[in-house]
Amino acid sequence: SPTREFVTGLPKAELHLHLEGTLEPDLKLELARRNGVELAQSTVEEVQASYVFDSLASFLAVYYPAMDVLVTEQDFYDLATAYLRRAAADGVTHVEMFFDPQAHTSRGVPFADVVNGYHRAAVDGAALGVDAHLILCFLRDFSAESAAETLEASVPFADKILGVGLDSDERENPPSKFGAVFARARELGYRLTMHCDIDQVGSIENIRQVLEDIGVDRIDHGTNVVEDPALVEVVRERGLGLTCCPVSNSFVTDDMKATEIAQLLRAGVKVTVNSDDPAYFGGYVAENYVALVEKAGLTSEEVVTLAKNSFEASWVSDADRARFL
Ligand code: ES4
Numbered sequence: 629s630p631t632r633e634f635v636t637g638l639p640k641a642e643l644h645l646h647l648e649g650t651l652e653p654d655l656k657l658e659l660a661r662r663n664g665v666e667l668a669q670s671t672v673e674e675v676q677a678s679y680v681f682d683s684l685a686s687f688l689a690v691y692y693p694a695m696d697v698l699v700t701e702q703d704f705y706d707l708a709t710a711y712l713r714r715a716a717a718d719g720v721t722h723v724e725m726f727f728d729p730q731a732h733t734s735r736g737v738p739f740a741d742v743v744n745g746y747h748r749a750a751v752d753g754a755a756l757g758v759d760a761h762l763i764l765c766f767l768r769d770f771s772a773e774s775a776a777e778t779l780e781a782s783v784p785f786a787d788k789i790l791g792v793g794l795d796s797d798e799r800e801n802p803p804s805k806f807g808a809v810f811a812r813a814r815e816l817g818y819r820l821t822m823h824c825d826i827d828q829v830g831s832i833e834n835i836r837q838v839l840e841d842i843g844v845d846r847i848d849h850g851t852n853v854v855e856d857p858a859l860v861e862v863v864r865e866r867g868l869g870l871t872c873c874p875v876s877n878s879f880v881t882d883d884m885k886a887t888e889i890a891q892l893l894r895a896g897v898k899v900t901v902n903s904d905d906p907a908y909f910g911g912y913v914a915e916n917y918v919a920l921v922e923k924a925g926l927t928s929e930e931v932v933t934l935a936k937n938s939f940e941a942s943w944v945s946d947a948d949r950a951r952f953l
């Protein structure tokens with residue numbers, strides 16, 4: 629059975645990672661001190677103990693308030709740099725990182741400070757051996773108008789942004805709510821992805837929408853596509869990547885979805901393994917591979933396929949890929 633050393637030694641791309649989800653307790657405390665932000669916790673243990681949840685809603689209720697400590701351009705730089713160091717140690721050589729500008733602009737932080745801090749860290753990632761890029765995510769529980777304003781605010785920074793995504797609470801916020809915003813994003817030259825991960829009867833409709841109406845270039849999570857063999861065939865035939873996050877799944881749904889992930893992998897779907905919000909769910913990318921290996925009984929060959937898929941599902945050119953592989 630493939631070991632943790634085997635997993636770490638394989639070059640990997642990480643394609644589903646929320647920068648705000650990499651806020652470790654020690655950095656949270658340091659930023660709070662630096663910015664004079666009052667926290668209810670004063671030790672790493674207390675912050676750790678506050679990171680408790682058993683659903684997406686209870687997770688998001690901890691996640692958004694924690695972001696109050698992120699204020700300056702330097703804070704965003706420091707957060708992303710800490711993640712890039714950790715990712716490099718796990719064997720990540722390419723990363724496409726989500727960030728949530730509305731979670732910051734809605735608190736009065738300038739859009740430019742968020743993008744510039746994160747982008748400066750991405751550029752400096754090269755010195756750590758990581759080719760790093762940014763994906764702007766819209767918050768789906770905010771209005772389509774707010775997403776449209778955020779998209780227009782991104783235009784002067786378009787050379788620093790690879791694509792756009794959609795995250796936060798999926799219930800009652802289907803892909804169709806953002807159809808016009810994503811059509812405009814495509815016109816602007818952005819790649820498109822969306823989270824599709826609700827674990828309820830009827831949620832297959834959201835997968836149908838991203839495939840048939842939005843025309844995404846990738847799907848984040850998306851494991852419930854297994855419910856509809858015809859849609860599985862669409863995903864397989866188009867070579868669309870699914871960015872799965874087993875450890876995260878075990879917190880916000882009822883399990884890791886290891887059976888579904890392995891089934892899709894074995895059906896030839898471009899499944900990838902990622903960490904989502906590692907500071908909160910307690911596992912960076914290598915840990916996610918190991919957890920899936922143990923749960924689904926994957927072979928070394930299957931682990932190599934997952935790592936290969938991560939580059940094939942990425943949005944870099946072949947030339948860039950060759951430099952970092
Ligand atoms: C997220 Cl686990 C999860 N689901 C939806 N949106 C998110 N943003 C950050 N983590």
Ligand code: ZN
Nearest residue numbers: 646795823904
């Ligand atoms: Zn996510």
